[in-house]
Amino acid sequence: MTVNQPEPKVANITLRMLLNTITRLMGRRGLRLILSRADRIYYLADMPPENFQLAVPCSTLTRIFNAIEAVGGKRAMRMFMAHAGKDYTEYLWQAIPHVFESMRDTIDRTLTPHGQLRYAVDLLAAAGGQFAEVKVVVEEIDNAIYFTLPYTLDSWGQNAETPICWSMRTSLETQLKRLTNDNIITVREMTCRACGNANCSFQISREESLPLYAERDPLISRSVGGG
Numbered sequence: 718m719t720v721n722q723p724e725p726k727v728a729n730i731t732l733r734m735l736l737n738t739i740t741r742l743m744g745r746r747g748l749r750l751i752l753s754r755a756d757r758i759y760y761l762a763d764m765p766p767e768n769f770q771l772a773v774p775c776s777t778l779t780r781i782f783n784a785i786e787a788v789g790g791k792r793a794m795r796m797f798m799a800h801a802g803k804d805y806t807e808y809l810w811q812a813i814p815h816v817f818e819s820m821r822d823t824i825d826r827t828l829t830p831h832g833q834l835r836y837a838v839d840l841l842a843a844a845g846g847q848f849a850e851v852k853v854v855v856e857e858i859d860n861a862i863y864f865t866l867p868y869t870l871d872s873w874g875q876n877a878e879t880p881i882c883w884s885m886r887t888s889l890e891t892q893l894k895r896l897t898n899d900n901i902i903t904v905r906e907m908t909c910r911a912c913g914n915a916n917c918s919f920q921i922s923r924e925e926s927l928p929l930y931a932e933r934d935p936l937i938s939r940s941v942g943g944g
């Protein structure tokens with residue numbers, strides 16, 4: 718992203734959910750520690766409202782992600798982001814059920830499982846603009862579906878050697894499974910803005926994946942005194 722481009726903004730609800738996930742995993746003291754390191758301690762007393770107004774600069778999220786990594790390390794960061802993506806998706810399904818139910822109801826169940834998946838991906842791509850200022854492109858190459866966007870909340874302003882968009886990946890996977898009732902959907906990030914690629918591109922296919930939450934959560938173990 719060039720320096721002249723205005724900084725994109727994300728919805729208040731996105732930051733609110735992120736802070737809720739930090740609180741759930743690390744407690745109120747953990748939230749204080751992270752916000753303090755991110756130089757955003759004022760959110761402790763004044764949590765962002767649960768609305769979809771695009772009012773939070775992306776750099777606020779970047780500061781918070783960097784604070785989590787500074788406290789817990791890269792592995793903790795990855796686990797945290799996966800939790801955050803899943804929490805956010807589940808919250809949205811409860812907060813605005815009519816939006817997702819009407820999306821789910823438009824999927825033609827006589828289509829093949831792949832056809833239903835493609836339809837669900839197109840629905841999410843069209844809905845994406847509600848949550849952040851991004852435009853999503855959907856393509857199909859050799860029977861795999863690619864969901865591509867110029868950056869994600871995970872990668873904006875970040876540098877990394879391997880793709881890092883864990884919350885986006887988990888969120889996509891969780892939403893697509895819910896929309897299609899198809900539990901073998903797997904999402905992988907193939908290119909990532911944080912790695913110097915032109916965009917973040919997620920390959921979506923129908924195959925069994927390893928459970929994301931099977932590992933012991935290092936963020937929790939660290940917060941109770943681990944190294």
Ligand SMILES: [Zn+2]
Pocket residue numbers: 869871872880881882906908909910911916917918
């Ligand atoms: Zn990425």
